[in-house]
Amino acid sequence: MIEVYMTRLHEFTIILYALSILLYFIDFLYSSRKANQVAFWLLAFVWLLQSAFLCIYMVNTGRFPVLTIFEGLYFYVWVLITLSLGINRLLKVDFIVFFTNVIGFAIMVIHTFAPIQYESEIMVQQLSSELLFIHITMAILSYGAFSISAVFSLLYLLQYNLLKRKKWGARLIRISDLSKLEHMSHILNVIGVPMLLLSLILGLQWAYIKLPEMIWYDAKVIGSFIVLVVYGISLYLRVGKEFQGKSLALWNLASFLIILINFFLFGQLSSFHLWYT
Template sequence: MVEIFLARLHELMVVLYALSVLLYFIDFLHSNRKANSIAFWLLAFVWILQTIFLILYMLKTGRFPVLTIFEGLYFYAWVLITLSLVINRLLRVDFTVFFTNVLGFLIMVIHTFAPFQFESRVMSEQLVSELLLIHITMAILSYGAFSLSFVFSLLYLIQYDLLKQKKWGNRLLRIADLTKLENMSYVLNVIGVPMLILALILGIQWAFIKLPNMNWFDTKIIGSFVVLSVYSFNLYLRVRKDIHGKTIALWNVGSFLIVLINFFLFGRLSSFHFWYS
């Protein structure tokens, strides 16, 4: 019973950490102080839980937890979170904070879902299954965000064409204005990109545990990283190059076509995803 409770508590920390990374990503792009503040306090809560576990473990073992890989990973994750909180409060280097937290999330996932940390084989198998479930859920949610982003971009192009041709009517009035459509498409991409990053981290961890001989050049894996790269470049064009309007809408529509290819075509060609589906 205690083992199950601790496993759930560690999973809660992973979820809270994922939310924190998502909010730090929003702050990274837009210097959003509200998002930064919420992310900081979520991460602070995770740090408090980790610190409690760390102290209890030291009291139980009577030594500093760095003598095994398992212990080292946990302490490493704790150090990264501590440094992230300190940097966020004292140095205000948002770029460093975001990527430090992505690395910290990766280490925490490796530690949390490592099957050898539990004496019960059943508990270990259940935890690995839940890791897969979280990976799939986050991947689908990211694809859902990209799908809605595509819809808004498509509506943008339709509205743009109606305005250009001066076709006034009910259809024009029922579609939102161009600025709102573009902003909604962008916001959904801002949500989708970090969620896909986290989903890939979780998926890679699951593969290391369950498929040690897996082909890392599998079409689905390559396709997922292509999708991530395309949408990351989309955000780069929007934020750094200040590209707006029809150009970014067309790029977003094209990006979604890659999502469809990856989801339907590469999913069928993939021996990896066919194995667990």
């Protein structure tokens, strides 16, 4: 009976999440402060419910929930909501919450309605370790940073387009200036790259200990290093070559697309990440 109530509460959370995004979309189209405020508090309530779910899950399982695809996706959404709400409150960047949580809601839907992989829990018991836990957690946090960075780049391109077409209005003012959007996108990449690098190092160390027969040219391993190299190039272009503007924003969005390909496609082609991805 408790599981039924938890399921219904989870479905209710998704409805609130969708309603919050809808109100943010209305605010984006019509610059409605009232819709923005209601959407914020709905999203804050969603965050509280998700935090409660995570705490209950940790109490029931005795571990942090990142060791299966369903746990990882749920934690990833929680990270996106937390970062977007925090950045919005601290930096007052309008629309960052809307665009970020479009991504979060899509992942939440995948988490909720994807077919359950019953073998995952058995393999988790066999493979889990503190090293693996840290590896996965850091990878998810780095992906969260890259996701928010991509949203800042998207807002940069939107603002750039409005300025180029001389579309003056409330939306132009609320999106924030181009330099601030570009700076925040860069800072999040600066945070995400070393976290991903450390995650890969820890993951390889764990694999060397637990899976000595691991295929080193595995699709997910190669894909993860491609992501690291692509974002490393982005930092080099920004710092070393002093690239700025539209081209760098487009590169950042393309880099995020590679992350999605790595997570959803290369994960399915992996010979040993199947239990997780």
